[in-house]
Amino acid sequence: MNMTELPGWADWLVSSLIIIGALFALIGSVGLARLPDFMARLHAPTKSTTLGVGGVILGSIVYFSVTATFSWHELLITIFLFLTAPISAHLLAKAGLHLELKRVENTRDLRAQPNQYSDED
Amino acid sequence: MNKILPAPFLSLFLLVFWLLLQNTITPGLVVLGAILAVAIPLYTNRGRDFPATIRKPFKAIEYFFLLLVDILISNLNIAAIILMPSRRIKPALIEYPLDIVGEVPITVLASTISLTPGTITAEIRRDGRALMIHALNVDDHEKLIASIKQRYEMRLKEIFKC
Amino acid sequence: MLVFAVQFAFVAFSVALLLNLWRLFRGPDLPDRILALDTIYINSLALLVLFGIWHGTAFYFEAALLIAMLGFIGTVAAAKFLLRGDIIE
Incomplete structure (x- = not known):
């Protein structure tokens, strides 16, 4: 351990960002383990984990900006994660629909023409 | 304008991305980043077949x-x-x-x-x-x-x- | 306070990783496993960033960025493979 002492406000800010981020990431993973079917499980990691990691990275930005020189480059990871999370969610949803995975019984299908969505080219 | 900067927002984004990646701002890096920000959209413009302009x-x-x-x-x-x-x-x-x-x-x-x-x-x-x-x-x-x-x-x- | 926060986060992310591993082994289908892998790389990236804070160095940033990029490409490739049975068409 080699952490520098922070001034009071920064200490609280970094600590709360890290704790909130860690909680969100944990909740996302609990959701991944606990929700009943694949489409529902898809919701938890794409939203909560991304935000959780975003919180930790924001904490890291504040920490390094206060202790060392002004440092923004961790922001790149956050931006990248927020850009890519919907894309991987979309691809995995497509894969799940393509393989026709089991859904929980109370899933309602409200599509007017379900046959218009298959991905046969 | 359109000849040199076919995608102004992409260029701006590339410049900011480059400076973030370097994590410092010095004149040399800004110039190098600006050159890249102009050159990359020029080179890749042929492949962009989805025109999109932010109006506001x-x-x-x-x-x-x-x-x-x-x-x-x-x-x-x-x-x-x-x-x-x-x-x-x-x-x-x-x-x-x-x-x-x-x-x-x-x-x-x-x-x-x-x-x-x-x-x-x-x-x-x-x-x-x-x-x-x-x-x-x-x-x-x-x-x-x-x-x-x-x-x-x-x-x-x-x-x-x- | 910060020491406690970082220790708490270490524990939280480790538990999260264990839950992801459980889902990875449990399945039941391939997309579930890919989703678990996707979450694993995001969580381990956060652990790396935390490790950087713990040791007060910024050297782990590049590793975290690389994990983010390669992990995303891996997820896309695996999902593509499930969709088409082929990665590069």
Whole structure:
């Protein structure tokens, strides 16, 4: 351990960002383990984990900006994660629909023409 | 202007990305970054077959902050659903009719839906006029569709003018 | 306070990783496993960033960025493979 002492406000800010981020990431993973079917499980990691990691990275930005020189480059990871999370969610949803995975019984299908969505080219 | 900078926002984004990656700002790096920011869009412009222009940059920035707040709220919702003791969620597959056209606006809308409360875009209909959304817990799907339309799609329509 | 926060986060992310591993082994289908892998790389990236804070160095940033990029490409490739049975068409 080699952490520098922070001034009071920064200490609280970094600590709360890290704790909130860690909680969100944990909740996302609990959701991944606990929700009943694949489409529902898809919701938890794409939203909560991304935000959780975003919180930790924001904490890291504040920490390094206060202790060392002004440092923004961790922001790149956050931006990248927020850009890519919907894309991987979309691809995995497509894969799940393509393989026709089991859904929980109370899933309602409200599509007017379900046959218009298959991905046969 | 159009000859040298075919995609001004892409150039700006590349310059900012380059400076973030270097994590310092010195004149030399800015010049090098500017050269790259001009050269890369020029070189890749032939491959861009999806023209998109942001007509109202300030509206776009406002949209970005609205999205940020909504992502926070959506995470609280999801957390509540996950930690609910009962497992009785009401998932649904919803068809969302699109008003906007163009590949970039639809992509932005689909990503927005994926990042906000309890919904994920799963598929686009073959004719490109509707999205298929999976909602994690929904009682009234008409209300959900109306709220997405009014909150995001209208704004995107204004930003991209399409 | 910060020491406690970072220790708490270490524990939280480790538990999260264990849950992801459980889902990875449990399945039941291939998309579930890919989703678990996707979450694993995001969580381990956060652990790396935390490790950087713990040791007060910024050297782990590049590693975290690389994990983010390669992990995303891996997820896309695996999902593509499930969709088409082929990665590069």
